[in-house]
Amino acid sequence: MEKDRKLEHIQMAFDSQTGFPEQDRRFIYEPLLAAHPEKDSQPFSFLGKQMHAPLWISSMTGGTGVAKNINRNLAHACREFGLGMGLGSCRKILFDKTYWEDFDVRDLIGPDQPFWANLGVAQVEQMLAKKEEQAIVDLIGNLKADGLIVHVNPLQEWFQPEGDHLTQPPLETIQQLMSRIQVPLIVKEVGQGMGRESLRELLKLPIEAIEFAAYGGTNFSKLEMMREDEALQTLHQPFAFVGQTAEQMLKDANSLVDETEVACRSLIISGGVKNYLDGYYLVSKSKLPAVFGMASAVLKHATGDYKDLKIYIENLLSAYRMAEAYLRVNPEYEGQ
Secondary structure, three states: OHHHHHHHHHHHHHHOOOOHHHOOOOEEEOOOOOOOOOOOOOOEEEOOEEEOOOEEEEOOOOOOOOHHHHHHHHHHHHHHHOOEEEOOOOHHHOOOOOOHHHHOOHHHHOOOOOEEEEEEHHHHHHHHHOOOHHHHHHHHHHHOOOOEEEEOOHHHHHHOOOOOOOOOOHHHHHHHHHHHOOOOEEEEOOOOOOOHHHHHHHHHOOOOEEEOOOEOOOOHHHHHHOOOOHHHHHHHHHHHHOOOEHHHHHHHHHHHHHHOOOOOOOEEEOOOOOOHHHHHHHHHHOOOOEEEEOHHHHHOOOOOOHHHHHHHHHHHHHHHHHHHHHEEEOOOOOOO
16 A cells, blocks of 8 residues: 555656746745644734635625525625625615515624625616615615625626616716715726726725726626627627736735825725635735635635535635745736
């Protein structure tokens, strides 16, 4: 048996060769300076609540047949592992409670974890025009959420056959909302990120966080294109490839923190974050308090039995703690 194991190791040694092209130059590996990390992490404050790991779960679903199970699995994970959660769009439950149970998961999460409602900027614009902003306050209160995520998606709305027409810049809608009701806000894009000047304006606002939802992850503009006929898909395809990556956005945000009077309190870095090392790198580089999101990766494990999601998050967080213990960000790495 021992001989078989040694032979297996010899073959694996040949199969496990690495080369310079695969080297992750973002990090310096320091193997002598830490013991293996403990299983439990120290809690830290984020968005006014307690988190035990810097992983944010942005659910992308609501009001569908499987949404209830998905959101409940995600809420259970948030409670067990000390994570934060943003709901998918709550538009369907603003004035109709048919799908209320899909979103009503505060009791599953518990009172200590961040839990946020979500509406699109087009719905917010329409509600402000109709003076229905109290419905937003009621939504947050009835969900026992900590605040509202406003997702900004002009390209998605334009491509969507049922999409809404924006009659003013989203920045003006956000400013009007803040002037009319006093609720904590997070502002995010939906898969293409945003440029330096948009970031500059948001960083000036006293909002709780900017969520990047950057280029490289799930792109909702591209998703809507896929619903069009073939000719329109071909016509509109160039728009699918514009946007800013999380690394590009973080570089802009960090430089703006140095040159702008910043009122925004934190960042949620999502979009194109494929694994825990991406998350660790970006969070470590941020000059504002930050966590990272991996919505689609987590969502894949949330559609069935909770055990699958639990194992995935357990392993992810264990690996993240190893990165914290043994990796330092390489100051000479210039990025893309």
